[in-house]
Amino acid sequence: MNHKIVLFTLGRVVLIEAALLVLPMAVSLLYGERCALSFALTIVLAVVTGSLLCLLCRGGRGTSSIKDGFMIVALAWIVLSAIGALPFVFSKEIPSYIDAFFETVSGFTTTGATILADVEALSRGMLFWRGFTHWIGGMGILVFVVMLVNTPDRSINILKAEMPGPTVDKLVPKSKDTARTLYIIYTALTALEVIFLLLGGMSLFDSVVHALSTAGTGGFGAYNASAANFSPYIQWVLTVFMFLFAINFNLFYLILLGRMRDVFRNTEFRVYLAIVLVSVAVITAEIMPLYRTFSDSLRQAAFQVASIISTTGFITADFTVWTPLSKVLLLGLMFVGGCAGSTAGGLKVSRVAILFKMMRRELRHTLRPRVVDVIKMDGRRLDERTAHSVAVYFALYILSIAALIVSLSFSRFDLETNLFAAISCFNNVGPGFGMAGPVGNYSPYPPLFKLFLSAGMLLGRLEIYPMLLLFMPAAWRKR
Structure with a gap:
């Protein structure tokens, strides 16, 4: 590992986080809140830390490897979360640092799992920061760094390590331009959602917070009831944008180029669309007896399906009281997740499609061993x-989910709670079943187990390899 390159890049990441913290501080000042001081103190600490890393490792230039890219990503997400938790602690709105770290990891990884029983007790600045962490982490903070700084030799290694999915494709020849294109699309879609929410009568603050959370497919809102108290129009807007943000961003680029035919030829998109439509249809039919009209049933089903498959985690209903088939479908969607190259978590639709194609090939090969069958x-x-x-x-x-379940089994909670907490956190969904269901939270877990769940969220968001690399002695050796 090239230690200077890794530490120098970490210094830049910390400095960028300091700059990003100015926004929630400005919101706090706008509303005359005392927590502005907490953001200011965190900014000072981040600037000092980032500057020292950059100065001490300013020789950190030159070539880098994919291993360096993985190490940068893993360490950057841990450092970002460690610093991002400080405003909660300094303001005493989340007094425990481990609780604040859990909340911040949940924010950056776009999980949406919370230890807060009363979200509405938070200040506006903290509510904005929670939503903003989703937006930052959704596309990836390192993608943001690639867009801003001139690191041509290591850019694609960072993109490969951070972007979710089986492969990472460049939209344009240069990695920096690819990152910029992704963020332009990301920002434009976020702004468009803000406009639609404003048209529905939502306040500017609430529109921005919920758009940031939707864009990052995270689910941190501003109300204890999540999205349950919103008008049907607002719920439909959130449903549509949750669906959109779980689509591979490469497809939006193709749409801008006018290549709609290529979009609908995309296997992953077709499978994703089919899963959503079938799930909505089945669940709507299943929950009809629970709601007054077909339109209410359709809206509730569509919202929950979009929320779970995109791993956003907004809720409008307690789906734990739905029929067994509905709950099984939602559980399956937790595993599947969104498309590769999106802000969603989960296994990814492309992987699911490839796995099924591989199983079909093996079955065919069993029947006809000499036939060459390609995927x-x-x-x-x-x-x-x-x-x-x-x-x-x-x-x-x-294996990772199983290990997380085993780790949680040492807590005092039942199997259902631990099972779904592990599945939900690792897949970056947020709500699950049992204690961690739509009307619950993760505060009852002791500090050690919150750290286990935080590690699970990071493993799931970074797709295992970068985090595992931290525990390999060979990864730390100098080249």
Whole structure:
């Protein structure tokens, strides 16, 4: 590992976080809140820390490897969360640092799991910061760094390590331009959602906070009831944008180029659309007896399906009282997640599609051993190396969730609570079943287990490899 490059880049990340903290501080000042001082103190500490890292490691230039990219990503997300938790502690709105760290990790990883029983007790500045962490973490803070700084030799390594999905494609030849294009699309969609929410009568503050949370597919809102008290129009707007933000951002770029045919030829998008439509149809039929009209049932089903498959975590109903089939479908959507290259969590639709194609190929091969059967995605032959990496990732995915469940089993809580807490946090969904259901939170877990869940959120968001690399002695050795 090139230690100077890693530490120098971490210094830049911390300085950028200091700059980003100015926004919630400005919101606090606008509303005359005392927590502005907490943000100011955190900014000073971040500037000092980031400046020292940059000065001491200013020779951190030159070539870097994919290993350096993975280390930068893993360490950056931990450092970002550690610093981002400080405003909560300094303001005493979340007095416990571990609780604040859990909340911040949940924010940056766009999980939306919370330890807060009364969200409305938070100041406006803190509510904005919670939502803003979703927006920052949704596309990836390191993608933001690539866009701003000139690091051509290591940019693609950072993108590969941070962007979710089986592969990372450049939209344009330069990685920096790819990052910029992604953020332009991301920002434009966020602004568009703000406009639609304003048209529904939502206040500017609430519109911005909920748009930031939706864009990052996180789910931190401003109210204890999440989205349950919003008008049907607002709920439909959130539903549509949750669906959109779980789509591969490459497809939005194709739309801008007028290549709509390529969008609908995309295998992952077609599978994603089919899963959503079938799930909404089945759940609507299942919950009809619980709601007054077909339109109410459709809205509730569509909202919960979009929220769970996009791993956003907003809720409008307590789905734990729905029919067994509805709950099983929602549980399945927790695992599937959104598309690769989106802000959503989960296994990713593309991986699920590839795994099913691999299983079908193996079954065919069993019947006809001599037949050569290739896997195709988007009409093109899938590279065997990619197929192999998907299979390996799936094995690690199952083992990681199992390890998290075993870790939580040492707590005093029942199997259902621990099982769904692990699944929900690792897949960056937020709400689950049991104690961690739509009307519950994670505050009863002791501090150690909150750290386990925080690690699970980071593992899931960064797709395992960067975090595992931290525990490999070979990764820390100088090249």
